[in-house]
Amino acid sequence: MSQIHRDDFGSKMGMWLFLFTELLLFGGMFLLYAAYRFAHPAEFVLAAQRLDVTLGTINTIILLTSSLTVVLGIVALQRNSKKLSIFFLSSTLAFGLAFLVNKYFEWGAKIHHGIYPKGPELANMSDGEGLYFGLYYAMTGLHGVHIVVGMIILVFVLVQIFKNRITSDNFVRFENAGLYWHLVDIIWIFLFPLFYLIH
Amino acid sequence: MEQHDTPHKEHTNTGYGIYILVWLGLVSLTLITVSLAGFNLAGLTVVTALLIASVKSTMVINYFMHIKYESVLFKVFIAVCLIIFLVMIILTFFDLTYRPEILTK
DSSP states (O other), rough: OOOOOOOHHHHHHHHHHHHHHHHHHHHHHHHHHHHHHOOOOOHHHHHHTTTTTHHHHHHHHHHHHHHHHHHHHHHHTTTOOOHHHHHHHHHHHHHHHHHHHHHHHHHHHHHTTTTTTTTHHHHHOHHHHHHHHHHHHHHHHHHHHHHHHHHHHHHHHHHHTTTSSSSSBBBBHHHHHHHHHHHHEEEEEHHHHHHHHHO | OOOGGGTTTGTTTHHHHHHHHHHHHHHHHHHHHHEEEEEHTTTTTHHHHHHHHHHHHIIIIIIIGGGGGHHHHHHHHHHHHHHHHHHHHHHHHHHHOOOOGGGOO
């Protein structure tokens, strides 16, 4: 067994530092949301009525479950059950895909109703409602991009588990990919009530 | 720094059960926050929604992201990051309260 230098602590610390930059990226957008909602409280409530709470709730539960399967996948790998770990990780990817499919239908319905930049319905709305939908598309869109990136990273992890490059005593890359996925989950935990549950 | 070389060794005993329990808690809190939105809580709607979201995030960070079992250094870093963000929020709202004209063109 050759001695290869490995620093799992440093590796995780690096991942967390990256996550902080992500937090501030979304943080800036949440600040913008707060400022505009502060200026147009009634319009935000009115615009939010057009979102589908049921679909939003289902997507929230899908993402929470996808986060669960990532951790279960790590535990399975730690316990040397490679097959189970691959099963859990594949479920995460399936949940991620399901989330995106729901988002596609959600956005599709909005666009169909003329709610898009320069769209006929959006043109009839007040400034506050326009700002709400601008933020809605920007923030859920950026979040959606993060889901896609997270899925690509998890596919890399899956391949490395297959090839025995990520194993029960070398799984920090799996953990770091998981951290990214959980962060994306946390962002959705805040996006959901702020966009879907305003009354 | 000896214990940091193998940070994963100390938590190999955390089983599936605790994570499933946390997940059940997260799903329950989601359903609670959705049903609470049906009631008219007036000014408290945003506060309760954000409070529940914060509890959910804390659960995800502590258990799913493993911070509960991680070195104290990670916790300090997260705290510093959150304090910076909090300061940004507070300063922005000072500005919005005392100069509301910045939002009306």
